[in-house]
Amino acid sequence: MKLPGSLTAAAAAALLLPFISGPAISADRVHRSLFYDNTPFGSLAWMKGVKTRSAARDRLTVNNLADDNCIVLPAKGIQWFMINHRDPDLDGVPGYFSVRILYRTNPDAAGGAIRQGLHIQRNGNWYDGSRRVARPYERHPEQIALSEQDFIALHDPAEGDEEKSHAALEASLGPWHMAPSADDQTSWTDRHLFGARLRAYSSPGTSAISARLIRFTATSSASSADPVVFWLDPLGATSALILVDAPRHDYQGSRRVYDVLFEGTCPGDNAP
Numbered sequence: 362m363k364l365p366g367s368l369t370a371a372a373a374a375a376l377l378l379p380f381i382s383g384p385a386i387s388a389d390r391v392h393r394s395l396f397y398d399n400t401p402f403g404s405l406a407w408m409k410g411v412k413t414r415s416a417a418r419d420r421l422t423v424n425n426l427a428d429d430n431c432i433v434l435p436a437k438g439i440q441w442f443m444i445n446h447r448d449p450d451l452d453g454v455p456g457y458f459s460v461r462i463l464y465r466t467n468p469d470a471a472g473g474a475i476r477q478g479l480h481i482q483r484n485g486n487w488y489d490g491s492r493r494v495a496r497p498y499e500r501h502p503e504q505i506a507l508s509e510q511d512f513i514a515l516h517d518p519a520e521g522d523e524e525k526s527h528a529a530l531e532a533s534l535g536p537w538h539m540a541p542s543a544d545d546q547t548s549w550t551d552r553h554l555f556g557a558r559l560r561a562y563s564s565p566g567t568s569a570i571s572a573r574l575i576r577f578t579a580t581s582s583a584s585s586a587d588p589v590v591f592w593l594d595p596l597g598a599t600s601a602l603i604l605v606d607a608p609r610h611d612y613q614g615s616r617r618v619y620d621v622l623f624e625g626t627c628p629g630d631n632a633p
C-alpha cells in the first residue's frame with residue numbers, strides 16, 4: 362500500500378482501516394525456510410518466547426504473519442520479529458528495511474511505566490560519508506534531545522531547507538543516515554518514510570516512536586544464515602503499529618502495516 366507524501370492523517374486513517382478492522386487470520390507456525398520460500402519479500406514473522414537477538418537469529422520455527430493485519434502479543438517482555446529478505450531476482454543486492462514502530466497508550470490508564478519519546482537504531486555494515494564501514498548505532502529517549510514531532514518535521518521534504526534539516530538532525534542524533542553500500546545514496550534520500558508518512562500514522566495516543574535502519578543483502582536461499590530480525594518492547598503500551606518498507610528494492614506491496622495489540626482481541630480473535 363503506497364501512500365503519497367502529502368497524505369493527511371485523516372486520509373491515512375481511512376486507508377489503514379481495512380488493515381486493522383478486517384477479519385484476522387491465525388498466524389501459522391512454520392519452519393523459517395518455509396516462511397522464506399512461501400511468503401512475499403518483506404513479509405513479517407513473530408518468534409514466540411525469544412529473549413535475545415542471538416536466539417532470534419537462531420530460531421528455526423516462526424509464526425508467519427504474512428496474511429495477518431492484526432496480532433495479539435504478550436504485554437510484557439521484548440518481542441522479536443523476522444523479515445523475509447528472500448528474492449531470487451535480487452540475490453546479492455544490498456539494501457535496507459525502514460522499520461518504524463509507533464507505540465500507543467491509553468492516557469487514562471493508571472500506574473506503571475509507559476514507553477515515551479524517541480528511539481533510534483541502525484545495524485552494522487553501513488557506509489559513512491567517507492565510505493568507511495560504520496558500527497551499529499542506537500540511542501534511547503534519554504540520550505536524544507529531540508521530540509518525536511521534531512524528528513518527523515526534520516524528515517519532511519515539505520518542511521524547511523533540506524541541508525539545514527539534515528544538519529539539525531545530525532546535531533541532535535549524530536550521523537544516523539548512511540548508505541547501505543559504498544556506491545549507493547544514504548537513507549536520507551528516503552527521509553519521507555520518517556517524515557510525512559510517519560506523521561500520517563501517528564495519533565494522539567502515540568506516546569513513543571522507534572525508528573530503525575536495518576541493512577541486509579537480499580538472498581535467493583530459503584536457508585539464509587543471516588536473518589533480518591528486530592524487536593519491540595511494549596512497556597505499558599496498549600498497542601503498536603509496525604511499518605516496514607524496503608525503499609531500495611522494488612517489490613509488490615511496498616509497505617507492510619501491522620497492528621499489534623497488547624490487550625483485548627483482534628477481530629476474529631487472532632492470538633497465536
